[in-house]
Amino acid sequence: MVTKKLHNNKDRKSASVWKVDILTIYPDMFPGILEKSLSGRALSDGYWSINATDIRQFALDKHRSVDSQPYGGGPGMIMRADVLARAIDSVHSDSDTRPLVYMTPRGQKLTQKRAHNLANGDGITIICGRFEGIDERIISSRNIEEISIGDYILSGGEPAAQVLLDACVRLLPNVVGKVESLKEESFENDLLEYPHFTKPRNFEGKEVPEVLLSGNHEHIKYWRNQQAENITRERRTDLWERKILTDRCD
Numbered sequence: 053m054v055t056k057k058l059h060n061n062k063d064r065k066s067a068s069v070w071k072v073d074i075l076t077i078y079p080d081m082f083p084g085i086l087e088k089s090l091s092g093r094a095l096s097d098g099y100w101s102i103n104a105t106d107i108r109q110f111a112l113d114k115h116r117s118v119d120s121q122p123y124g125g126g127p128g129m130i131m132r133a134d135v136l137a138r139a140i141d142s143v144h145s146d147s148d149t150r151p152l153v154y155m156t157p158r159g160q161k162l163t164q165k166r167a168h169n170l171a172n173g174d175g176i177t178i179i180c181g182r183f184e185g186i187d188e189r190i191i192s193s194r195n196i197e198e199i200s201i202g203d204y205i206l207s208g209g210e211p212a213a214q215v216l217l218d219a220c221v222r223l224l225p226n227v228v229g230k231v232e233s234l235k236e237e238s239f240e241n242d243l244l245e246y247p248h249f250t251k252p253r254n255f256e257g258k259e260v261p262e263v264l265l266s267g268n269h270e271h272i273k274y275w276r277n278q279q280a281e282n283i284t285r286e287r288r289t290d291l292w293e294r295k296i297l298t299d300r301c302d
């Protein structure tokens with residue numbers, strides 16, 4: 053048995069299930085945090101499925117080694133291309149319509165746009181690296197896309213894969229009940245989100261902005277948009293400049 057079937061989707065037609073395969077030396081880490089809350093409900097309701105495959109099962113020596121020393125010397129160990137190739141080929145064929153992704157700090161930085169794009173597809177196969185990373189040759193030989201979750205180094209690709217999956221699963225059709233709440237979030241339309249307020253009306257002497265109590269939906273919409281623009285301009289000049297450019301082109 054090389055794969056660990058974590059959930060099956062008996063309640064939904066297989067055609068609409070967003071199918072995830074994970075390649076990892078720690079299959080028990082999945083679904084991990086994704087089993088809780090929104091993504092967990094979506095998993096048990098059959099909107100998506102996850103299958104974690106243990107890369108170690110594809111090692112041929114008696115110690116089940118998946119890694120070896122780097123050619124040319126240097127610190128740490130590298131995951132072997134031959135072991136990875138066997139693991140990949142066991143779950144992901146050439147004709148698979150899903151992207152094959154390796155989580156790595158050297159990849160394209162994950163964006164909301166890429167998450168939408170992935171969520172609109174059939175699913176994903178994700179390779180989680182460990183040690184110093186994976187042998188470079190497997191990347192071109194299996195046409196692997198490299199994705200980073202940010203400019204910092206984790207000890208393994210598993211938490212990065214969970215971040216990527218969380219971002220995608222909440223965008224699958226019908227997973228979030230109110231589509232409007234997705235549309236107004238940060239990074240949609242290159243804007244950060246406006247500030248939120250709830251009960252109590254007075255918190256440690258701080259009042260809720262008057263306009264939000266007015267009941268005037270036009271004014272509220274205008275105020276929120278102004279706030280979103282101000283916050284984006286102050287905090288993220290990169291987003292703001294891109295927004296100005298796209299608005300001009302529209």
Ligand code: SAH
Nearest residue numbers: 155156181184185200201205206208209212
């Ligand atoms: N030596 C590598 C880092 C290895 S970290 C380098 O300098 O680029 C070990 C594994 O953790 C990586 O193979 C990758 O799968 C994962 N990882 C670490 N940081 C990550 C990040 N920011 N985004 C995605 N995956 C990451």
